[in-house]
Amino acid sequence: MKGLGVEQGTSPPIAENLARVRQSIAAAARATGRAPGDITLIAVTKSHGADRIGTALHAGHRVFGENRVQEAERKWPAIRQDFADAELHMIGHLQSNKAADAVALFDVIHSVDRPKLAAALAKEMVKAGRRPPCFVQVNTGEEAQKGGVVPGAAAALVAACRTKYDLPVAGLMCIPPADDEPSPHFALLADLARRLGLAGLSMGMSGDYEVAVRLGATHVRVGTSIFGPRGSP
Numbered sequence: 075m076k077g078l079g080v081e082q083g084t085s086p087p088i089a090e091n092l093a094r095v096r097q098s099i100a101a102a103a104r105a106t107g108r109a110p111g112d113i114t115l116i117a118v119t120k121s122h123g124a125d126r127i128g129t130a131l132h133a134g135h136r137v138f139g140e141n142r143v144q145e146a147e148r149k150w151p152a153i154r155q156d157f158a159d160a161e162l163h164m165i166g167h168l169q170s171n172k173a174a175d176a177v178a179l180f181d182v183i184h185s186v187d188r189p190k191l192a193a194a195l196a197k198e199m200v201k202a203g204r205r206p207p208c209f210v211q212v213n214t215g216e217e218a219q220k221g222g223v224v225p226g227a228a229a230a231l232v233a234a235c236r237t238k239y240d241l242p243v244a245g246l247m248c249i250p251p252a253d254d255e256p257s258p259h260f261a262l263l264a265d266l267a268r269r270l271g272l273a274g275l276s277m278g279m280s281g282d283y284e285v286a287v288r289l290g291a292t293h294v295r296v297g298t299s300i301f302g303p304r305g306s307p
């Protein structure tokens with residue numbers, strides 16, 4: 075792709091940042107007796123353009139996350155022409171009327187949080203003949219403005235996803251409240267997942283991904299520590 079790999083003086087050192095984040099993940103994994111390879115680093119590219127994404131791709135990274143369907147649809151088809159093996163994760167709130175687009179575009183969906191969305195995704199997966207693994211998002215802080223099923227209703231939603239909708243449920247996801255100590259939220263999510271027999275745990279962002287790995291994260295979603303602050307040049 076033209077222009078990829080060209081960095082301006084003000085651009086963050088993306089390749090170095092990726093290497094450092096990978097090292098931190100590996101150290102946190104080993105500290106708890108886990109294999110670094112068991113943790114997937116999702117490089118979150120929301121608000122960043124093809125130049126920064128290209129730098130990460132040229133540095134060998136292949137797993138990315140976006141939080142809005144429309145933004146991802148604008149950016150990723152062109153990038154994928156050159157990097158067909160790039161894997162794209164949907165990590166943001168998903169409207170039911172975007173389910174078809176999400177199933178077509180994303181390889182993993184982290185934000186299943188209500189029956190209506192589960193039903194819409196299930197229907198579109200049958201139509202498309204494509205079954206991207208799904209995470210059920212849990213609102214561990216029970217915040218009114220945040221997506222996710224409350225912890226007390228998670229088991230019922232997971233059961234419905236499995237039996238009623240036949241969704242490929244891979245695990246649970248959470249975004250702890252910004253002002254809270256994250257570890258109790260990660261521990262709660264890990265405990266819920268264990269009880270529900272789910273192996274996947276999508277938790278941890280730039281500020282807390284090492285804590286998340288120590289508490290069992292299988293997928294960490296890191297943006298700022300790789301690409302710099304969003305909205306910067």
Ligand SMILES: *Cc1c(COP(=O)(O)O)cnc(C)c1O
Binds near residue numbers: 120280299
């Ligand atoms: C933006 C975002 C991230 C990445 O956040 P950083 O703090 O920039 O690492 C992770 N998860 C979700 C759901 C996000 O929307």
